[in-house]
Structure formats: structure tokens, C-alpha cells
Amino acid sequence: MALDQSFVGRSYPPTPAYEVGREKIREFAEAVGDANPAYTDPEAAKALGHRDVIAPPTFAFSITFKAAGQVVQDPELGLDYSRVVHGDQKFAYTRPVTAGDRLTVTSTIEAVKSLAGNDIIDIRGEVHDASGAHVVTAWTKLVARAAQDGEGA
Amino acid sequence: MAATIGYADVEVGDELPAQSFPVTRATLVQYAGASGDFNPIHWNEKFAREVGLPDVIAHGMFTMASAIRVVTDWAGDPGAVVEYGVRFTKPVVVPNDDKGAVIEVSAKVAAKLDDGQVRVDLVATSADQKVLGMSRAVVRLA
Numbered sequence: 001m002a003l004d005q006s007f008v009g010r011s012y013p014p015t016p017a018y019e020v021g022r023e024k025i026r027e028f029a030e031a032v033g034d035a036n037p038a039y040t041d042p043e044a045a046k047a048l049g050h051r052d053v054i055a056p057p058t059f060a061f062s063i064t065f066k067a068a069g070q071v072v073q074d075p076e077l078g079l080d081y082s083r084v085v086h087g088d089q090k091f092a093y094t095r096p097v098t099a100g101d102r103l104t105v106t107s108t109i110e111a112v113k114s115l116a117g118n119d120i121i122d123i124r125g126e127v128h129d130a131s132g133a134h135v136v137t138a139w140t141k142l143v144a145r146a147a148q149d150g151e152g153a
Numbered sequence: 154m155a156a157t158i159g160y161a162d163v164e165v166g167d168e169l170p171a172q173s174f175p176v177t178r179a180t181l182v183q184y185a186g187a188s189g190d191f192n193p194i195h196w197n198e199k200f201a202r203e204v205g206l207p208d209v210i211a212h213g214m215f216t217m218a219s220a221i222r223v224v225t226d227w228a229g230d231p232g233a234v235v236e237y238g239v240r241f242t243k244p245v246v247v248p249n250d251d252k253g254a255v256i257e258v259s260a261k262v263a264a265k266l267d268d269g270q271v272r273v274d275l276v277a278t279s280a281d282q283k284v285l286g287m288s289r290a291v292v293r294l295a
Binding site: 027028030031032033034036038039047048049050054056057058061062065066082083084085086087088089090091092093095096139145 | 155174180183184186187188189190192194204205212213214215217218219221222225226229230231232234235236237238239240241244287
């Protein structure tokens with residue numbers, strides 16, 4: 001079913017702050033098997049010029065995708081989430097996500113398309129810290145596959 | 154940020170040390186917990202097949218997290234990554250056995266940019282299929 005084009009350009013209110021903890025970063029780094037000490041050892045992170053341990057580059061997705069939930073689960077949009085796969089993902093960083101950050105996400109729907117029965121939605125999540133400074137922007141393309149399609153990612 | 158590789162020491166075409174990353178069903182369960190992405194296509198074979206997938210597939214974001222390690226291990230500071238983007242072209246299919254799947258990642262310097270930055274292009278494959286397309290990172294070197 002074609003998605004409602006009127007959603008293009010819609011922005012959602014900023015999320016409540018997500019507080020980035022050292023142990024959450026450690027848990028994430030271990031889950032991706034990445035032993036870089038900048039993720040777990042505050043002294044190693046400080047030696048690289050960071051305030052505290054930093055998160056792996058893709059960690060921000062956990063926060064922005066949760067924020068995107070208010071978009072993809074919006075019943076008015078009509079996205080079939082059971083058939084959604086991840087199409088593209090991009091990040092642009094002003095600085096790495098760092099332990100102690102209190103981050104908010106503002107989600108905007110950049111594009112809504114239907115191609116060969118697939119519904120495609122592009123969501124931009126802008127992440128700011130407690131001072132209002134930009135940390136990272138995440139662009140996420142989601143594809144709700146047509147029912148008879150066997151491909152996915 | 155403090156990358157340990159110098160901009161002046163890098164040439165277009167330089168290859169970064171390639172790496173391979175094993176992924177099993179246990180890896181996916183651990184990643185689901187750490188990332189909060191509990192989509193059943195990443196752990197429930199019956200569900201995955203019902204929605205038309207060949208089997209359980211890895212989280213695209215797990216593949217993306219693995220691939221950038223080739224860049225962050227090379228650059229010396231993960232905080233030196235300025236941009237990173239991928240297209241998920243094929244799923245990484247993870248069978249229910251003790252071997253699972255393997256993601257192979259290679260990368261090379263594709264362009265020297267202004268401001269001490271370089272663009273690195275990545276290639277990620279699993280079972281001889283290209284699983285990431287348009288996979289590029291911009292890194293600020295020392």
C-alpha cells in the first residue's frame with residue numbers, strides 16, 4: 001500500500017534526553033567484538049583527546065532508530081513494520097558520542113516513495129547534546145518489501 | 154582528534170589491512186541485546202522464512218559496525234571518523250550451526266580531501282556476495 005506523501009518534511013518533537021553510560025558503550029563494543037580501548041578505558045580515550053570513553057561510530061544508531069520508532073510506528077503513515085529491512089545508513093559526525101552525553105534526537109521524514117511495490121522511507125535523525133551542540137546526524141532508509149519479494153538486507 | 158596515521162603519509166590507492174569477522178546466531182543475540190534491535194528476522198528462523206528471507210540474517214548495523222573497524226583500527230582513533238555511509242545490498246545469512254557466517258572487509262584510500270581528511274572506500278562480502286554497497290568513510294588524519 002502506498003504511503004501517504006503528505007508525511008514528507010514532517011518533523012517530530014525532540015526525544016527526551018538519552019544519557020550515554022560507560023557500561024552501555026562497553027556492552028555495545030563487546031557485542032560488535034571491538035576491543036579498541038577508546039571504548040572502555042577512560043585514560044586511553046583521554047590520551048586521544050576525548051573527555052571520556054567514546055562510543056563506536058555506529059552506536060548512535062541505537063538512539064536515532066529508537067527515535068525513528070515514533071515515525072515508523074505512526075499509524076497514519078501506514079508502514080508495515082513486519083516487512084521492513086534496512087536499505088541505507090549514513091552518519092555525519094561533529095564529534096564522537098561520549099560517555100556522559102545527554103543526547104536528544106529530532107527526527108524528520110525526508111522522503112517517502114513506492115517502487116515496485118516496496119514502500120521506501122528516508123528519515124534524518126539529528127542528535128544534539130545538552131548544550132544544544134550538534135553531535136551526529138544519522139540518515140536511515142527503510143524499505144518495507146512487497147509481500148512476494150524474496151530479497152532483503 | 155588524534156589519528157596516528159599522518160595525512161602526508163597516505164596515497165590514493167593505499168590498502169588498509171583487511172579483516173574478517175565471524176558472526177554466529179549467538180553474535181546476533183548479543184548484538185540484539187546491546188543495540189535494542191529485537192527484530193525477529195535476526196534470531197527467529199521461522200519468522201525470517203515467513204517474511205520471505207532465506208534464513209536468519211545479520212543486523213545490517215552489525216555488518217556496518219564490523220566494516221568500520223578496518224578504518225578505526227588503521228586510523229588509531231575511532232573519533233577521527235567524520236562521515237560513514239553504506240547501502241545494504243545483500244543480507245548476511247547466518248545458519249544455525251557453530252560456524253555461522255564470515256564478513257570479509259577490505260578498504261583503500263579513494264581520495265585525499267581538504268582539511269587533512271581522506272575518503273576510504275570499503276568492500277564487504279559474505280559467502281562471495283557483496284553485502285555492502287556505496288560503503289564509504291571520511292576520516293580526519295593527523
